[in-house]
Amino acid sequence: MSEKPEVVNEWLARWREGRIGFHRDAPHPALRRYWPQFGIPSETKVLVPLCGKSLDMRWLAERGHPVLGIELSGDALDQFTAEGQGEVLRYHQDGFEVRRQGNIELWGGDFFHFHIEQAAEIGALYDRAALIALPEATRQRYAFHLAQLIPPGVRGLLISLTRAPGDDRGPPYSVDTDEVRRLFAHNFELTHLEDSEPEENGWQESVWAMVRQGPNM
Numbered sequence: 001m002s003e004k005p006e007v008v009n010e011w012l013a014r015w016r017e018g019r020i021g022f023h024r025d026a027p028h029p030a031l032r033r034y035w036p037q038f039g040i041p042s043e044t045k046v047l048v049p050l051c052g053k054s055l056d057m058r059w060l061a062e063r064g065h066p067v068l069g070i071e072l073s074g075d076a077l078d079q080f081t082a083e084g085q086g087e088v089l090r091y092h093q094d095g096f097e098v099r100r101q102g103n104i105e106l107w108g109g110d111f112f113h114f115h116i117e118q119a120a121e122i123g124a125l126y127d128r129a130a131l132i133a134l135p136e137a138t139r140q141r142y143a144f145h146l147a148q149l150i151p152p153g154v155r156g157l158l159i160s161l162t163r164a165p166g167d168d169r170g171p172p173y174s175v176d177t178d179e180v181r182r183l184f185a186h187n188f189e190l191t192h193l194e195d196s197e198p199e200e201n202g203w204q205e206s207v208w209a210m211v212r213q214g215p216n217m
């Protein structure tokens, strides 16, 4: 099932108009702090759902990880490759418009259309601000779809966001720690690593380690 057209259009418009306050100009401090502690071998391919033009993908790639990002907005992906270095290969695969630059492959299209056969080599997960891009009911589908894609034993880092109490506009939506647990706890082992300092606008990020659980784990 696809994402709702109004949500899709809102994200496409944001990228077209440059309303991308969530984008960071440097790799995320929590990624730099926690990823090395996970001991994930450098050749392991990392899935980055709803990736935007995140520089975190470049940080992972510089550490030897093949990266597979998925993003609705072609504008975001064009900006990412234009701001990077190296030749960009483009091709169509399974309904996605894929761009490849070095060891980063960017699948342009709807995450909910990305299926297990395409996820075959994925061995790690990095999710920052994916969950908060989606309205509540879609967040449940997101958590379920992610669990379908990821094999048992795969670990990753999740960074979510809470808005100030009473500030319930979105996107980005506020996703509190109870909801993160509700969404993921039956398929993933979750460890809450930290909450960042609240920003001036009242936003606060929560950082989680997660491991996909399997029937025998």
Ligand SMILES: C[S@@+](CC[C@H](N)C(=O)[O-])C[C@H]1O[C@@H](n2cnc3c(N)ncnc32)[C@H](O)[C@@H]1O
Pocket: 003, 011, 012, 022, 023, 024, 049, 050, 051, 052, 053, 054, 070, 071, 072, 073, 076, 109, 110, 111, 112, 128, 129, 130, 132, 133, 172
């Ligand atoms: C809050 S932004 C976070 C981007 C990136 N992870 C970061 O940390 O900068 C959420 C992103 O999800 C994308 N998005 C929303 N729904 C999507 C979907 N169904 N499939 C793929 N991308 C989607 C939006 O275009 C947007 O770039």
